[in-house]
Amino acid sequence: MPFDLGATARLSAECRDPDGTPATATTAAVTIGLPDGTTASPAAVEGDTGEYTADYVTAQAGRHTVRWVFTNPAHAYTDVFDVRPAASTAIMSLAEAKRHLTMVTDDDDDEVRHWVDATTRCVEYFVGPVVVRTVTERHAAACVSCIALRQRPALELVSVAGVLSGGTSYEPDTLSLDGEAGIVSLLSGGTLRGPLDVTYTAGRRIVTANISGAARIILQHLWRTRQGPGRPQLGVGDFDPTEVIPGLGYAIPHRAVQLLNPDSAGPGVA
Known part of the structure; x- marks a missing residue:
């Protein structure tokens, strides 16, 4: 089951010799692949013969990979675990x-x-x-009268920023938002020039x-x-x-x- 962000994930693995018997390894290393592409290497500790654990304090939400490598005897084990984001999106407690x-x-x-x-x-x-969350999405349309947001109902525009160097950005107070339909347009009735990164809140109050x-x-x-x-x-x-x-x-x-x-x-x- 997923861990909550900031909780300690206790990871475990067994080292076995080629006959399948638990064995103490000369070295035991565990590498955690984090969602952002970096890695962490908590210390591995042996309890009973061949049984190893490593404690890792979670710092990122998302899927983590786990790779255990033992030497003498040579053995390896691969696993995964998930970490929930700090802001829950659960529909009920x-x-x-x-x-x-x-x-x-x-x-x-x-x-x-x-x-x-x-x-x-x-x-x-x-x-x-349903649960209110902040969404950022890219709209590639080059020259349009309106943008259709992908998550609705939309509650509030946070920012609408031009992606290209020298591209046009728009202040939220210059834009009209039809929250139920998820449609964004200029109050002036002009044309939106993209591509644009649109950040907004979506969900239901x-x-x-x-x-x-x-x-x-x-x-x-x-x-x-x-x-x-x-x-x-x-x-x-x-x-x-x-x-x-x-x-x-x-x-x-x-x-x-x-x-x-x-x-x-x-x-x-x-």
């Missing part, structure tokens, strides 16, 4: 998710957070950004009940079916024929999609 799933222990908190993140992506596929309700339905569905087969099977655990689970066999139940329809601009707006 962990506490709210657990209440809806009627969970009273902390045993599955990491997995619940994972499925909340998955639920968020599902909802935003239909209605665009108020999350309406139909969106939050759909999120709860999706979360519960994913949670209940996460360890079962993709389609109903009679007499198998949660798939017992005496219990009907609406929408089973689909990642997003139809009733959740119907709840999202009033705010949907079509799948994939995010």
Whole structure:
């Protein structure tokens, strides 16, 4: 499961000889590939024979690669881990998710957070950004009357900067923003000259009940079916024929999609 930014990631690996027996290595090195392309090399410490750990305090959000290399005996191991950004984009809190799933222990908190993140992506596929975030995107159009932002609803323009040397930049107060449509144009009615890097905030100040309700339905569905087969099977655990689970066999139940329809601009707006 992902680590939170700033948390310590404890990495582990085993060194084994060619017969598969745990062995103490002459050297043990671990290299972490960071999202920005740099690397880090925390110290590796052996516990029981052949069992090594390394602690790394996370400093960047995103995918990290891990490469362990041992000598004498020669052995290697490759892994990955993810780090969440500092600003959460989850559609609901962990506490709210657990209440809806009627969970009273902390045993599955990491997995619940994972499925909340998955639920968020599902909802935003239909209605665009829900949690407010800052977006920067490049628009290559050379000479246009307006720009269509890719994330909507858009809330506020932060900056519109020319990319090329000597290119034209625009102050936000000289521009008109249709937040629902995501359309940016000049108040003067003139022409925007690009390419332009547009930075803006997108999301919803108020999350309406139909969106939050759909999120709860999706979360519960994913949670209940996460360890079962993709389609109903009679007499198998949660798939017992005496219990009907609406929408089973689909990642997003139809009733959740119907709840999202009033705010949907079509799948994939995010």
